[in-house]
Amino acid sequence: MNEDNTVSDDMKRQAAMFYNSTEREQVKEDRTSSCFFRQRRYVVALLAFFGFFNVYALRVNLSIAVVAMSEPIETKLDNGTVVFIPEFDWSTQTKGLILSSFFYGYLFTQLPGGWLAAKIGGNRLFAVGIGATSLLTLLTPPLAYTSTALLITVRVVEGLFEGVTYPCIHAVWSRWAPADERARLATLAFSGSYAGTVVSMPVCSLLAKYTGWPGIFYVFGICGLVWTTIWWLVVKESPEKDPHITPAELKYIQDSRGTQAVDSSKVRHPWKAILTSAPVWAIVMAHFSENWGVYTLLTFLPTFMKDVFKFETSQTGWVAAIPYLAMGIMLQVAGQLSDWLLRKSIMTRTNIRKLFNCGAFLSQTIFMVAAAYASSVVGCIVFLTIAVGLGGFAWSGFGVNHLDVAPPHASVLMGLSNTLATLPGILSPPLAGAIVQDNTAEQWRIVFFITSAIYLVGAIVYGMFASGEKQHWVLDADSDASFDTDGASVTTARGYDNKAMDNNSEM
Template sequence: MKHQSRYKYRYSLLPFENGERIQEPRKHKTSWRFWEQRRLVVALLAFFGFFNVYALRVNLSVAVVAMTEPMEVALENGTIVYVPEFDWSYQTKGLVLSSFFYGYIITQLPGGWLAAKIGGNRMFAIGVGATSLLTLFTPPLAHTSTALLIAVRVMEGLFEGVTYPCIHAVWSRWAPSEERARLATFAFSGSYVGTVVAMPISSTLTHYTGWPGIFYVFGILGLVWTTIWWLVVKESPEKDPHITASELKYIQESRGALAVEGTQIRHPWKAMLTSGPVWAIVMAHFSENWGFYTLLTFLPTFMQDVFKFQTSQTGWLSAVPYLAMAVVLQVAGHMADWLLKMEILSRTNIRKLFNCGAFLAQTIFMVAAAYAPSVSGCVVCLTIAVGLGGFAWSGFSVNHLDIAPPHASVLMGLSNTIATLPGIISPPLAGSIVTDRTAEQWRIVFFISSAIYLLGAIIYGVFCSGNKQPWVVEVDSDASFDTDGASVTTARGYDNKAMDRSSEM
């Protein structure tokens, strides 16, 4: 099947006995025609979905700098004074920035559970679409009261919380075993490209349209994407009318035939919650997000405090580390799948190497960034630290699909629930530490992130596994799928021999 995946079959009708016709495949290479390979179309649209997810999330990180900057105001007596539009303390600013995550943390597990039951494609669209719509209401609500701004950010978090669990439900149906890392990391890299694009564009929009323009532009873009995803992406390859028979067969034989409708998936909660490999993923996800959310939320403010950069400059400089992350994610995903295909390392060792190696490097460079004497040195260290996190995502972020494919959306919901805590804890904590806006206080924030990276590397290195776990519940089903004259039938809803074989490499 590995060789077959490089070809697309076209069929001509030939006479067959008893007057019936059969399909005869003709091979020809079409790898450059990605739109004819539907799993690549799903990956591309998922990429832009996560682009919107993070653009909608980080817009406030840049906007809040402009919202709290002193502005020239002429009083009635002609006196010119400089006052901020929103006179918030650091604690209030931290609450506004972290409010998104109070909603985000609530819907992780419910989103994963619903995605496993009814499919992730529709819920992914609803999550991004509703967040985009609420983003359009952010400026008028912010002008009304700070409480309403916090409330709408919490609601945005509620809807966006389903996105990561839902995409694992999509990949459990669409991703062949030997392409998991590259497809998943390509989609996830949209998050970092969204960050790269959103930060400088937000700075530019602030300059030319004022900070409300940030929310209007990205809200409309999110609604446009939602419409396209809703019309194009189906719950599974079996339901896509445009997929070729050869691609459908390739996905099924590599992934295993899944019961995609009328199935009651039973999740072994006790076994999952007491599983070492599950908690290894959870800790790795928590560690990566702690450093990421700290920088995502406060990097523009850090640049302004320590290096005296203006709003228009902070957006561009803050985007550089995430550009590195987006590039590294592509390399890491292909490298992980190549090592697996070539049988150079076992799946477990690949996950450990990529995840723990990245965390150890991030520990070192976060400390180095804290002591960087210049803005260029600091940006270089942070770019390396954040960029190397791309290798970690080829470890923990696809590990759910390795150990328990039928339960991957729920496991992603669990790990992302715990991994959302940094978004709630880190901004207020940083705000309470950085009271005088000094470089010494910011160093404490960086030291905390480094320590958490190190702890995550140790725990993941000890407990990680890349093999399907014995507690995975297989789904009873009589589902059969016909593909180009061949029938892929299973007495159990999940029968992934391809994954089991590669897991033992």
């Protein structure tokens, strides 16, 4: 009898070994598959790219539209006289208020958005944020015709809805991104924002010319609603709830990500530990530093080129787009390189994050100063393009670091860091305006020096306190219960019960 039991046990062990080896081969096959759309995490990343494309297109559209709205147009009076009168006769101060109103709403929903995304799921809130902004964009022309106050109000509300987008996407990646693919997936999504900036500005100019300024809001509003519909139908809260994911990809994500509750409502955030964590504040400081440089140049680069190098106004928009095109490209390079170094075990995750972030900041410090002293327009543009482009490496540092230190709380951490990183958009423009009184190169150099100094401080703080490891205070949700998963799967802290992993499932 004992011999029979022994034989039976040996057969079970051999069967288990065979199953595990077969499973590993399936995972390997899935990871190296050339069919992009079979790998659902890349479908999520691609749709997230277009989501952030819409986020920035909806954000910057007014900066072009406001020019067309306030340009003098030919108007025939009742007595037959033809005069040129602006459709909206706004003062410079009123224009500034209209353009900045978005950030006042954007500032206040970062942290609440991160908290809510962890509770109800980042995928749904991400769609709501962009969808609501798109709908409000469609309403912008009639509201603008009604009153300037309503135009400002609708922009504030748009900012409130868009404020949830960055925290939400980290809630998505906390469930969808394997540990060694976080940088490439996150940077692919984030690069959509720079693509949206580069593409939407000239497109808005063309729409204003050929359709009138209302066409800017109608076209981008409709595009945003179309994207929202696609995202809502395709992207699930987690891979366990995606009925189209292959068993091998699901297993790969689960093994790499670690066991984690699917029910996001059970996540509890250790607020005291978060707010007293040195690695968290290293991320916050790095995010603040990078945004200071980005917002300063995004706001003042056209003016700087006009003041110092006497560029024509029609040329400055295209020139200002070049650094952000470089940023979008370098985001892809940095994300791939970061994950390759991690996958090959060439460096630890902590050292990779520090190298990419601090290396980028130190280089940006140098090239910002070089741009301030450039004697030619070509040299200045080259130095600024390198400085802004290297920010892509920084995003492969601090930008994905939230997912390293606290995966279940990544959306909240992004909400915290992006709240404080929004302040440069409010503080930098008036500070630069106060410094540059006479439009001289010497005054502009002070603005560049301040930006370089902030980059340097960010590099020092991040280099000293950043970490790429999961922190000891991280709390995972209790996950003993079973959940409805749209017929796909369930993951619990004790393991996983995945319907897609049945022997009859197809790869």
